[in-house]
Amino acid sequence: MYLIFRCDCGRVLYAKKGVATRKCVCGKTLKVKSRRIFKRVETREDASYAVQQMQDEIYGNTDFKRASEL
Numbered sequence: 132m133y134l135i136f137r138c139d140c141g142r143v144l145y146a147k148k149g150v151a152t153r154k155c156v157c158g159k160t161l162k163v164k165s166r167r168i169f170k171r172v173e174t175r176e177d178a179s180y181a182v183q184q185m186q187d188e189i190y191g192n193t194d195f196k197r198a199s200e201l
């Protein structure tokens with residue numbers, strides 16, 4: 132089982148159930164238990180897919196493009 136949650140910086144992360152902490156690429160170390168869990172999935176593939184989906188929803192390709200045009 133994998134848990135999907137977000138860092139304060141907005142990035143979506145996943146951690147295997149039972150893992151206490153997870154380090155985000157922003158440098159922050161998150162306590163998995165204290166995060167709000169958005170989703171629970173069975174496999175690592177599902178976890179990485181769920182993260183991708185959420186990132187797309189949050190940032191969106193159009194917004195990303197618009198930001199880089201500035």
Ligand SMILES: [Zn+2]
Pocket residue numbers: 138139140141142155156157158159
């Ligand atoms: Zn972060």
